[in-house]
Amino acid sequence: MKIPLFFAATALLAAPLHAKLTPPEARMAATVDAEYERSVALLQKLVDQNSGSMNLAGVEAVGKMVRAELEPLGFTVAWKPMTAIKRAGHLIATRPGKAGARRLLLIGHLDTVFEQDSPFQKFVRTGDKAEGPGAGDDKGGMVVMIAALRAMRAAGTLDAANIEIVLTGDEEDSGDPIALGRADLIAAGKRADVALDFEGLFVENGQDMGSIARRSSNSWTLKTSGKTGHSSLIFNDTYGDGAINELTRILAAFRTELPEPNLTFNTGIVAGGASAVLDADGVRATATGKSNVIPSIAIARGDFRTLSEAQTARVKTRMSAIVARHAPGTGAELMFEPGGYPAMAPTPGNRALLDRLNGVNKDLGLAAMPPLDPLRRGAGDISFVASDVDGLIGLGPASSGDHAPGETVDLASMRRQAKRAAILMTRLGTAR
Incomplete structure (x- = not known):
């Protein structure tokens, strides 16, 4: 029987309050910085491939691009077609780690709201900002995920981590019945000990916010x-x-x-x-x-x-x-109507995860992240696993204007988000 994370909150928070980054953690942070332009180039490649939810070939093409990034990191990658619900499919990647390590579920999505007939199609960079369809939601999130995993490999911490990744192909326009479309994600949630959602980071008045809840739809x-x-x-x-x-x-x-x-x-x-x-x-x-x-x-x-x-x-x-x-x-x-998105309540376990993330922030020299008002977030895929596993949302980059022409990602935020994610996954992915 899986022990809910909030019962282990004391153990999770037992690390020294004033700890500095360990040598592997410092290596991860340095790797993220060194590979920044590589990450931006990958984001451009993903954005320039249209993957509106109903562009089934385009969604699958983005899946192939992500597969090419994950397989060299040691992941076994599978494509799960979703023709039965008239959608492209989902990418599922697994990498077993050290025996007894916490099982981490990473969640994101391949599709965007911008279909093939949208006039908004290309990545345009201006310094540390870039416009593009899905640049923030959620192609930027996938890039942050990949950058964090690369940093873990460079620091030697990836091998110990027990990770499953589910990238859905219809988050923005889910197929029917949704129970079939989310069956693989729900099953992954039942196997996991922690779920981390790589949709966008909310920033309020210059303050990065932590997300521990999502509302239903x-x-x-x-x-x-x-x-x-x-x-x-x-x-x-x-x-x-x-x-x-x-x-x-x-x-x-x-x-x-x-x-x-x-x-x-x-x-x-x-x-x-x-x-x-x-x-x-x-x-x-x-x-x-x-x-x-x-x-x-x-x-x-x-x-x-x-x-x-x-x-x-x-x-x-x-x-x-x-x-x-x-x-x-x-x-x-x-x-x-059947098939709505369930709610993700702000549980004690989710709060304990945010506390753990704020420990990472302290050691990185970043400000603590207060919990975001759940009224600020819409529904999302992590809610399908919320009844089975504690989770955090918002590990992707900061962005503005999502779901509309002119969607703009803060490229610089990918650095701190990838560092946070790599260190958090390393600290969580230890033996229980």
């Missing part, structure tokens, strides 16, 4: 119905409120009755009238109607995000109760 669809007829008859006992008025009443009730800490909810698309239809993907709507006809149907689709699975269940119950109070002469149906 849950989609819902609300449909209301009403009795159609001439508009002069609306609100009477026979015709009632009409579908659109009932839909807006329910949405307004969500806004006034649902709010609680760490919860956000959003209505993303609405349609209603004599007819209303959402497309199969739920992102486009068509409707017909006239101003003098009571609408017979209305549809809304949105999401909500929570910090724990208990909060998710509570919010679903409250939303369902609001919908059940539909007005006379109307009907209402609320559907929660």
